Amino acid sequence: DAGVIQSPRHEVTEMGQEVTLRCKPISGHNSLxxxxxTMMRGLELLIYFNxxxxxxxxxxPEDRFxxxxxxxxxxxxxxxxxxxRDSAVYFCASRLGPFSGNTIYFGEGSWLTVV
Amino acid sequence: xxxxxxxxxxxxxxxxxxxxxxCNYTNYSPAYLQWYRQDPGRGPxxxxxxxxxxxxxxxxRLKVTFDTTLKQSLFHITASQPADSATYLCALDEAAGNKLxxxxxxxxxxxx
Numbered sequence: 001d002a003g004v005i006q007s008p009r010h011e012v013t014e015m016g017q018e019v020t021l022r023c024k025p026i027s028g029h030n031s032l033x034x035x036x037x038t039m040m041r042g043l044e045l046l047i048y049f050n051x052x053x054x055x056x057x058x059x060x061p062e063d064r065f066x067x068x069x070x071x072x073x074x075x076x077x078x079x080x081x082x083x084x085r086d087s088a089v090y091f092c093a094s095r096l097g098p099f100s101g102n103t104i105y106f107g108e109g110s111w112l113t114v115v
Numbered sequence: 116x117x118x119x120x121x122x123x124x125x126x127x128x129x130x131x132x133x134x135x136x137x138c139n140y141t142n143y144s145p146a147y148l149q150w151y152r153q154d155p156g157r158g159p160x161x162x163x164x165x166x167x168x169x170x171x172x173x174x175x176r177l178k179v180t181f182d183t184t185l186k187q188s189l190f191h192i193t194a195s196q197p198a199d200s201a202t203y204l205c206a207l208d209e210a211a212g213n214k215l216x217x218x219x220x221x222x223x224x225x226x227x
Contacts, residue, residue, distance in 0.1 A: 035217075101146065105161070
């Protein structure tokens with residue numbers, strides 16, 4: 001299996017622009033997670049889905065952030081409008097769920113810089 | 116409030132020695148506790164999982180303990196090697212909700 005695939009790997013955008021991050025989970029995994037990692041705050045859970053349904057979005061920082069999972073093999077995280085403080089690494093991860101105790105597999109991350 | 120605390124200071128250790136990392140948590144009731152390794156520029160990679168009713172788990176040179184009374188897990192790397200240099204993250208896996216929450220991670224540097 002190719003693992004969790006994220007795109008783009010790197011993005012530099014200007015403040016106020018819309019940013020869309022994409023994720024393809026591992027085939028057969030029905031839980032998908034979006035995390036954000038910064039030096040100051042570590043790895044924060046933004047939102048997760050079970051069977052394409054958003055379960056907990058309490059980690060989404062504000063209304064500028066939105067996430068969708070239109071089908072089992074694709075998810076997007078959108079930031080509109082983007083701000084410099086959104087600069088971070090955004091990780092998508094998936095696992096076989098919704099069961100605790102299963103391994104979670106991460107993508108390589110999308111490195112976002114907002115200038 | 117809920118907290119997962121790992122030592123934010125880097126752990127510098129001589130090759131061949133044992134590295135011991137701690138993970139303390141507050142106001143969680145994890146069914147499982149997981150440890151991950153993260154290399155610079157990469158996503159975290161799973162290492163070990165321990166259940167709430169297990170005291171200890173081993174995998175090759177790695178050992179994890181889990182004390183639900185102390186609300187603490189210890190992660191040991193025995194006979195450490197320079198290739199073990201990385202950041203190590205603990206994650207709490209609660210039975211309800213399928214939610215995996217991570218600590219801040221501890222960076223380990225093994226010197227030859």
